[in-house]
Amino acid sequence: MSKTPKYFIVEAGALPEIFLKVAEAKRMLETGEVDTVHLATKRAGISRSAFYKYKDAVRPFNDMxxxxxxxxxxxxxxxxxxxxxxxxxxxxxxxxxxxxxxxxxxxxxxxxxxxxxxxxxxxxxxxxxxxxxxxxxxxxxxxxxx
Structure with missing residues (x-):
C-alpha cells in the first residue's frame, strides 16, 4: 500500500544535521564539484547508506x-x-x-x-x-x- 507523501517546510537550523549533510552531498554532485557519491559523502562527513536513505527525501526549498x-x-x-x-x-x-x-x-x-x-x-x-x-x-x- 502506497502512502501519499506529506511535505513540510522547515527552517534549516531546526533540521537534524544528517539532512543538511545529505543536501550538501547532493549539491556537490549536482554542481560537479565531485563526480561520485563516495567523494560527496566523504566530504560531507556522512555514510553512503545515510545518503541513500535520505537523498530522495531531502531537497532545498530553492530547488523546489x-x-x-x-x-x-x-x-x-x-x-x-x-x-x-x-x-x-x-x-x-x-x-x-x-x-x-x-x-x-x-x-x-x-x-x-x-x-x-x-x-x-x-x-x-x-x-x-x-x-x-x-x-x-x-x-x-x-x-x-x-
Whole structure:
C-alpha cells in the first residue's frame, strides 16, 4: 500500500544535521564539484547508506521553486518609488514578472502580490527575498505560494 507523501517546510537550523549533510552531498554532485557519491559523502562527513536513505527525501526549498511560478506577497510603505525599486530587484535577479496586484494603501502601507516565473533566477530564492527586504520602504516580503 502506497502512502501519499506529506511535505513540510522547515527552517534549516531546526533540521537534524544528517539532512543538511545529505543536501550538501547532493549539491556537490549536482554542481560537479565531485563526480561520485563516495567523494560527496566523504566530504560531507556522512555514510553512503545515510545518503541513500535520505537523498530522495531531502531537497532545498530553492530547488523546489526553480523553474516554477512563485507568488510573492510584499507589504510596502505608501511612498513613491518603492514598488519600482522592488521590481528592479526582480529584473536584476533574473525573475520574470508575470502579474502585479496592488491593494489600495491603508494605514500608510499597501499589499502587493507579484507572480513571477523563477527559472531565470541568477540568485537563490533566499537572496532574492533578502534583496527585496533591503529596499527602503519594504516592510515584509515572503513567498505566498509556489
Amino acid at each position: 521553486l526553480q523553474g516554477r511560478i512563485v507568488t510573492f506577497q510584499i507589504l510596502l510603505k505608501d511612498e513613491p518609488g518603492v514598488l519600482s525599486s522592488v521590481l528592479n530587484i526582480f529584473a536584476r535577479s533574473g525573475g520574470n514578472i508575470l502579474t502585479i496586484n496592488q491593494a489600495i494603501p491603508a494605514n500608510g502601507c499597501a499589499a502587493v502580490t507579484i507572480g513571477a516565473e523563477t527559472s531565470g533566477l541568477e540568485v537563490s530564492m533566499e537572496e532574492l527575498l533578502s534583496r527585496a527586504l533591503s529596499v527602503e520602504g519594504v516592510v515584509r516580503c515572503e513567498i505566498l505560494a509556489g
